[in-house]
Amino acid sequence: MSIEALYIILTGALVAASSALLGSFLVLRKMAMLGDAISHAVLPGIVVAFLLSGQRENLSLLIGAAASGLLATFLIELLHRKARLQEDASIGISFTWLFAIGILLISTYTGQVDLDQECVLYGEIAYVPLDQISLGSWWTGPRPLLISGLLFLVSLGYIIISFKGLKLLSFNQDHARSLGVRTQVWHFSFMAMVSLVTVLAFEIVGAILIVAFLVVPAATAYLWSRSLIPMLILAVVFGVLSSVGGYYLALGLDGSIAGAMVSVAGILMAISVLIIKVLKRT
């Protein structure tokens, strides 16, 4: 295996693992489509941040994305609660609108934004090895690898610290509130983490496929699991497997690496559904 291949696989695996950890709770809380909405809605924020800062600097990107992610959540709530539009339509309208604005901005400022429609859709995981960074003299490697490594550590830390709270919130929110737990605060911190993963994974796997990374390995693990910690571990394993398998599938077909990773995640899910069905019969 070439070092480039290793970089790509490792980056993909770290993103997949971070997404799987948080996505597990999205699945358990039955909020997968909210994750979908957020991942679309961050686009205009990212583009505006690009335009204003003129570079791929992560902090401004993060702020822009957070702002438009918040705008989306706010808009969904506003449409649903105040304008009394049904929830599914509130989600559908909000994210398509914001995403459309993002695409228009990209098309309008083609020359000035280092982003194109393809990047939005497929991500740029294939270019990971090209974007090198040095940390003093002791490490030189791809910047996205470093970022996804940090992302994984932050996600893991968050899940470990918040484990009890997330479990309580996801299992029975009313019970949590009856204990005096401030569920809104927990909800907000969780959605903030999901947004963080979405933004950082954005340039690696693209806006739409992030949802697959968040939901599919977690859903597959959920099918197999009877308790929470094994589910989280299994979700990470499925995420990593998808990333490795996807790389080689893409290599074989000469196609999009992110698309292939998602395809493998889908195959793993399909196989799981079938095996479980057979096991249940016997």
Added chain:
Amino acid sequence: MSLEKQVVGEVVLEVHNLSASYNRKPVLWDIDFQLTAGQLVGIVGPNGSGKTTLLRNIMGLMEADSGYVRLFGKGLNEVRDRVSYVPQRESVDWDFPVSVREVVEMGRYRPKNLLRRLKTSDQDLVDQALEKVGMLEYAARQIGQLSGGQQQRVFLARALAQDADLYLMDEPFVGVDAATEDAILKVLTELKEDGKTVVIVHHDLQTAFQYFDSMVLLNTRLVAVGPKNSVFTKENLQEAYGGRLTVLSKLSQVIASSEFPVREKGFKEKTGKGDPQDG
């Protein structure tokens, strides 16, 4: 976890002029009653009579249109540790990947210990609760593998682990087998004998009469409250289950579909000056 000894007869729950609506439709009208300690109380009434809404309002899970609730003479936030709430069994996803023991442990969770491990004393309470409902041997099972009755026992154990003085339960007898029914009743009776108060939303009149000491008979408004014999009169039941309140439901519709406030916020009237309010 009250240190003060419960006195039988002490007022544990007061509901004052409580009105509440669901999706802008008023479902509770001016409910006003109080309950004393050391009894099993049934909240009874036909479907859609606001029983669950009442319980959720007491637990602060919904915002009331007007009125207020006092527990042990105080606001809910001051006495949370003394109150335990058991929602309907169907309100959670029983495929959730947790074990019986983990669910009961959640009864020991508090806002302040969420980031820490549970103490040994907490674990002991969890063991005792599991023991009491006869689920100790199933502690490691995933909750999805239990029968309906066993799931209800797990919920009961979670409430017991909270070690409260007032228990509010929403339909704990729905879909349970005879053995579980007996087990639950036994636990409830023990709680009562310890001077604790259990308030139960229940939809079946016949069993209600067997189970409970006191009754809150509800149908949007409070029909009757008190010892079961005084509540279960023919007139009361007729009123709660008989004819619909046509004017009321028409008005509810107007309120739900228009932009009228359900209550005039901050309404204050000077009394005794020509107004016949105290008449």
Added chain:
Amino acid sequence: MDNWWIYDTSLWLVAGGTMLLSITAALVGGFTFLQKRSLVGDAVAHSILPGVAIAFLISGQKDPLWLMLGALISGWLSLAVMDYLNKHTKLSEDTAIASVLSVFFGVGILLLTYIQKKASGEQSGLEGFLFGQAAAMRLNDLYTYCALALLLISITIVFFKEFKLLSFNPEFAQSLGLPVGILRVLLNSMMVLAIALGIQAVGVVLMAALLITPSAAARNLSNGLKGMLWVSVIVAGFSALVGTLISFSAPSMPTGPWVVVCLSAIALLSLFLAPQKGLVARLMMQKRHQKKITDENLLKAIYHLGEKENSFAAWFHVEEITGIRDFETDVLKSALKRLIRKGLLLRQGHSFQFSRAGLDEARRIVRLHRLWEMYLNKRLRLKADHIHPNAESMEHIISPEIEAQLLEELDYPERDPHQSPIPYKP
């Protein structure tokens, strides 16, 4: 020449075609919206991508019928998979939708990139499937799509009643003996086909908007299903026109985002600003109600004064009125002004007197208040000392029709539970 485009026939043909496709999507999408399946529609739209790619791989060309066939098959497959996951596994509906959406789309992207690298020339148009590219559409293909769209519109018209029942109340439809299963399959197939057609206009990614946003925009501007569908069709047609024209004037611009931005703008405007049902209109209505309540409370207070003094013709000073009931000064001032303007009160300096009409109105309010107290006391069994705040809000809401019913139920009582007389019309 600046207006070259006005004379470009092919532009207008494409624009007209795109409008027809969008209208079809909006029409069929109306039922998707009513069934609360917006997100399912979104998933189907994403899931069509691999079908189109495979159809292209097999046929080797961009024949619209092949592509439609591929789209239909994968769209239907995605519906079936979602249904299966939802019913036969423990995954929730939400997770099933998100999984199918993202996996199908991922496979589609993989295939699309594979085709891009492999084929040459011919493939270029497939990109348009992602965000729509009206300008790149070929007229011959467009005719085929339009024929299919007209077919969908005719089916909708023929089965309008059945679809309406199915969307509003499937149990009732079943009880009427309608073949609910077959109708559902038909409606689902129409949704998939409408999505496949609409994709020509706005692309896969934003297709959900074309399906549901017109209905959301129409909801506040119309009454009844027919009205809603008409308005949504107009909104969709207009937005499609805007999108296409922009796409023609700047060829690098994808059509879809413009259509969607236009649709969303109309929808948001309608949701917030529509007369009667819009958010702003409702807030204003709340304000009007608030004023009405204040006015009526003021009349009631003066009536109480009149009762106390045994004369409704007396002049009352402002301070006497505020002695009965607290009013904020500003609120009181504007309410008094309104009542004088309406001719319900007469004014002399700081004193006020009922006009004839004002006394009648005050009687009506006090009557309703006391009748309602009676009702609370008799029928809701509220104790006399509890009913007052409860009656307080209701007298402003009770309509003449409800009043008549109250009177009948209470048998025209003379006095309220506090023993105050109930004022009937003299």
